[in-house]
Each structure stands twice: as C-alpha cells, then as structure tokens.
Amino acid sequence: MPSIRAPASKKTATLLVAVKCRPLTEAERRRNRNIIQVIDDKNVVVLDPDLSKDYLDRIQNRTKEKRYCFDHVFGHACTNSDVYKGVRSTIAGVIQGLNATVFAYGSTGSGKTYTMVGTQNDPGLMVLSLNTIFELIKNDRSSDNFEVSCSYLEVYNEVIYDLLEKSSGHLELREDPEHGIVVAGLRSIKVQSADRILELLNLGNSRRKTESTEANATSSRSHAVLEINVKRKQKNQNRNQILRGKLALVDLAGSERASETNSGGQKLRDGANINRSLLALANCINALGKHQKKGLAYVPYRNSKLTRILKDGLSGNSQTVMIATISPADDQYHHTVNTLKYADRAKEIKTHVHKNIGIIDLHVADYQKMIDNLQVEVCRLRKELAEKESHVNVQSVEKNSDGEISWLNTLSQETSENVQERINLQKALFELEETNLRNRTELQHLDDAIIKDKDDAIALVLKSRRQLILDNIRDNEETGTVYRKVLESPLLVCFHIFVAPMNEY
Numbered sequence: 001m002p003s004i005r006a007p008a009s010k011k012t013a014t015l016l017v018a019v020k021c022r023p024l025t026e027a028e029r030r031r032n033r034n035i036i037q038v039i040d041d042k043n044v045v046v047l048d049p050d051l052s053k054d055y056l057d058r059i060q061n062r063t064k065e066k067r068y069c070f071d072h073v074f075g076h077a078c079t080n081s082d083v084y085k086g087v088r089s090t091i092a093g094v095i096q097g098l099n100a101t102v103f104a105y106g107s108t109g110s111g112k113t114y115t116m117v118g119t120q121n122d123p124g125l126m127v128l129s130l131n132t133i134f135e136l137i138k139n140d141r142s143s144d145n146f147e148v149s150c151s152y153l154e155v156y157n158e159v160i161y162d163l164l165e166k167s168s169g170h171l172e173l174r175e176d177p178e179h180g181i182v183v184a185g186l187r188s189i190k191v192q193s194a195d196r197i198l199e200l201l202n203l204g205n206s207r208r209k210t211e212s213t214e215a216n217a218t219s220s221r222s223h224a225v226l227e228i229n230v231k232r233k234q235k236n237q238n239r240n241q242i243l244r245g246k247l248a249l250v251d252l253a254g255s256e257r258a259s260e261t262n263s264g265g266q267k268l269r270d271g272a273n274i275n276r277s278l279l280a281l282a283n284c285i286n287a288l289g290k291h292q293k294k295g296l297a298y299v300p301y302r303n304s305k306l307t308r309i310l311k312d313g314l315s316g317n318s319q320t321v322m323i324a325t326i327s328p329a330d331d332q333y334h335h336t337v338n339t340l341k342y343a344d345r346a347k348e349i350k351t352h353v354h355k356n357i358g359i360i361d362l363h364v365a366d367y368q369k370m371i372d373n374l375q376v377e378v379c380r381l382r383k384e385l386a387e388k389e390s391h392v393n394v395q396s397v398e399k400n401s402d403g404e405i406s407w408l409n410t411l412s413q414e415t416s417e418n419v420q421e422r423i424n425l426q427k428a429l430f431e432l433e434e435t436n437l438r439n440r441t442e443l444q445h446l447d448d449a450i451i452k453d454k455d456d457a458i459a460l461v462l463k464s465r466r467q468l469i470l471d472n473i474r475d476n477e478e479t480g481t482v483y484r485k486v487l488e489s490p491l492l493v494c495f496h497i498f499v500a501p502m503n504e505y
C-alpha cells in the first residue's frame with residue numbers, strides 16, 4: 001500500500017528564465033561578428049546581423065535588432081558558477097521536500113552541455129547542484145535522516161534508455177496516480193556523496209549518444225535527465241514523517257536544420273526525432289504561455305517522451321529554471337532570436353509548488369496496531385478507575401462523600417468515550433485517505449480520457465466530473481487535516497468531533 005500523502009499548502013511559482021551567452025569559439029572569431037550585447041544583468045540586445053543598416057533604418061524600425069528582458073542575463077565572460085548563483089535558492093528547496101527542474105534550452109552548439117555538465121575547470125550546473133545538496137545535508141542541524149538516490153536516463157530517437165545500466169533495454173513511461181509520470185524499470189542508485197554521483201554522471205555521459213555535426217564537434221544526440229531524489233525522514237512524537245524532494249537536471253539534444261549540419265542517413269533520422277521532441281517542447285511552452293495570458297489552452301505533453309517527462313517541471317509541482325543558451329555569432333541570428341522568443345514566452349509559465357509530505361509505515365497493519373493500543377489503553381484506564389472507585393467507596397462510608405463518587409463516574413465515562421471517539425476518528429481518517437487515493441486514480445483516468453477524446457461535448461462532461469473530483473479531494477484533505485490535529489492532541493483532553501461523511505463519486 002502506498003504511503004499516504006498529507007495535505008500541504010500550494011504556492012504558485014513563475015518559471016525563472018535566465019539567458020547565457022557563450023563566447024565566440026576560436027574558429028568563429030576568425031569569420032564571425034559578435035551580435036549580442038548584454039546591457040545589464042537583466043537586459044540583452046540582439047543586433048541586426050546586416051551591417052549595411054544605418055541609423056535611419058534603425059529609427060524607422062527597419063532593423064532586425066531585438067531587445068529582451070529576463071530574470072538573469074549572463075554574458076560571455078560569466079562562468080557556470082556565476083549562472084549557478086542565480087539558481088542556487090531553487091536547488092536548496094530540494095532538501096525541504098520541494099521539487100525543482102533545471103533545463104538548458106538552445107540551438108545546437110549554443111552551450112547547453114557546457115552549462116549543464118561543464119568542464120573540469122568550469123563545472124556545470126549538474127555538478128554544482130549536487131555539491132550544494134550534500135553541503136546542505138552535511139550542515140543540517142536537525143536530527144533528521146537523509147537518503148539521496150539518483151537516476152540518469154536519455155531519450156534517444158523517442159526511446160528511453162537507462163544511462164546507469166551497461167546495456168539498457170527500452171524503458172517505458174507509466175502514469176502513477178501517486179507519483180505522476182514514472183519511468184518503469186529505471187535504476188535508482190543510493191549515494192552517500194557528491195563524488196559518487198559525479199562518478200555515475202561521468203559513466204552515464206560516456207554512454208550518451210553524441211556525434212560530430214557540422215555545427216558542433218560533440219553534439220548531443222539525446223536528451224539527458226539526471227534526477228536526484230532526497231528523502232528526509234523526520235520523527236515527531238506521533239508518527240514518522242517523510243519529505244521527498246526531487247531535482248531534475250536536463251541537458252537537451254541539439255536542434256538543427258538538416259541543411260545546416262550537412263547530415264544524412266542515421267544522423268538525419270536522429271535530427272528529425274530530436275527536432276520532433278524539441279518542437280513538442282516549444283509547443284508546450286507556447287501553449288502554457290498562452291494559458292497564463294488567455295485562460296485554458298490545450299498543452300500537447302503527449303506528443304513526445306521528453307514533454308511527458310518534463311510535464312511536472314512545466315506545469316506541475318516544481319520550481320523550474322530555464323537556461324536559454326545562445327551563441328553570439330552573427331550567422332546564428334535566427335536561432336538566437338528563436339530561442340529568446342521561447343524563453344520570453346516561458347516567463348509567463350506558472351507552476352504550483354508544494355512540499356511532498358508523506359507519512360511512512362502507515363499501512364493497514366499499523367492502523368490496526370494503533371487501534372489495538374488504544375483499546376488496551378481503554379482497558380487500563382477502566383481498571384484504574386474501578387480501583388479508585390472502590391477506594392473512594394470505602395472512604396465514602398467514612399466521609400459520606402457522594403459528590404466525589406459521581407465526579408469519578410463522570411470522568412470514567414468521559415475518558416472511555418474519548419478513547420472510543422479517537423478510535424473512530426483514526427478509522428475515519430484511514431478511510432478518508434483511502435478514498436482520496438481512489439479519487440486520484442480516477443482523476444488520472446479522466447485526464448487521459450480528456451486528452452484522447454476529441455468530441456467537445458464528451459470532453460465537457462469529463463471536465464466537469466474532473467472538477468467535481470478535484471473539489472472532493474480538496475474537501476477530504478481539509479477534513480483530514482482537522483482529524484489529524486485532533487488525533488495529535490493529548491489523549492485525555494476532552495473532544496467531541498463530528499465525523500463528516502467523505503466525498504467519493
């Protein structure tokens with residue numbers, strides 16, 4: 001039986017969008033002009049690559065010069081550590097049970113792999129994030145227990161492979177009502193240090209499909225997703241609580257035009273598949289951007305494996321960072337403007353962040369054990385009171401204190417009722433959480449049906465039912481919170497609570 005998720009408050013977050021412009025390469029310096037001007041840490045201008053345009057063209061708006069504003073802009077002199085400073089706070093939330101996604105988006109050769117993986121001298125965001133996670137765990141002053149595990153996959157030609165397996169077979173995506181999209185059979189390795197993950201990262205990178213293309217000597221042919229899971233066990237007097245934070249670090253494959261990379265055969269096929277998933281990603285960014293501006297819009301997550309994997313990062317429970325990587329070379333003008341156009345759209349995307357709180361080991365047997373314990377407690381208290389009553393009876397002959405006996409009788413009855421109510425409440429809470437698990441499963445089926453069904457009338461009915469289920473989940477979670485609060489109160493505090501009916505359809 002899965003662990004039961006406790007309700008947690010949701011916070012709306014906006015996608016953090018940063019732009020990183022790489023320096024001109026040695027070869028580019030000989031033949032290209034730099035058309036990127038970083039104005040300050042938030043503003044960037046892409047100059048018109050056509051030098052023949054003059055002042056008059058500019059004031060008459062005939063120039064292709066474009067100006068953009070982002071959360072952060074990093075010029076060619078900035079290192080990966082500089083970029084990392086802008087996203088570090090997002091990473092830090094992972095050890096508090098929050099999810100985070102960082103992905104680099106840009107055309108081939110623009111510096112995605114350099115930014116995410118980096119080099120020995122300039123380690124990338126994957127390495128820097130891992131160091132942060134282990135540093136925070138090491139310096140944590142609570143008595144909590146941490147467990148870190150990692151998985152590393154690639155999506156190559158719309159097939160998922162495990163980069164931590166020597167010869168991985170094809171892996172499938174599965175939709176889990178509790179954990180969202182999961183890759184069935186993906187290996188997750190427990191790790192004790194950042195160094196161990198780096199070893200695994202290097203191993204995975206050596207297995208990754210790369211090719212030399214005309215645009216980039218070591219162009220990534222696959223999308224790689226490194227996922228770090230941090231499980232934090234907290235103990236309080238009533239139960240074990242578990243916080244699960246997830247960090248997804250994504251290095252996308254290079255998008256390119258076939259004509260530009262001069263490729264054919266397998267390379268051309270790879271390129272078509274890479275472009276298909278990147279196009280799907282761009283379409284999702286587009287739809288989500290519109291969604292925020294104009295209300296509900298269909299988001300085509302199902303069009304590629306990549307977008308299904310990134311679904312949480314794009315609209316679900318995740319604090320997400322997009323690093324748009326651009327080349328400063330004048331012959332990359334169209335790619336640069338295209339990347340910045342999507343980055344600009346992505347600024348509108350909102351996600352809903354909440355802590356992943358679970359209660360561990362609360363299985364049917366555990367509930368039964370708790371009920372049994374409470375029943376033992378009732379018997380003990382009854383016995384104790386009976387003994388006190390008989391003692392008082394002897395005294396009452398002497399003191400003739402009828403009032404005292406009746407007070408004890410009332411106390412005995414109240415205590416026994418109190419414990420019985422607590423047992424009922426525990427049972428009700430258990431059923432409430434079971435019901436919400438069933439509600440969530442139905443929600444998942446409804447989501448699938450809404451996407452598949454093209455008929456507007458049916459989709460409308462499905463959507464209204466979906467809303468009903470969502471309302472019920474929320475109501476049940478609110479009721480569950482009240483029950484939990486009562487159960488956490490000291491045993492002998494008198495309480496009378498109405499056990500409300502749970503919502504299930």
Ligand SMILES: Nc1ncnc2c1ncn2[C@@H]1O[C@H](COP(=O)(O)OP(=O)(O)OP(=O)(O)O)[C@@H](O)[C@H]1O
Nearest residue numbers: 022107108109110111112113114216219220253254
């Ligand atoms: N910030 C940087 N400083 C120095 N060199 C860089 C920087 N960013 C990228 N480069 C260099 O630019 C080239 C292309 O970078 P990289 O391989 O990271 O691009 P990419 O976007 O991942 O390409 P693809 O999509 O084809 O895989 C490499 O030679 C890399 O070393």
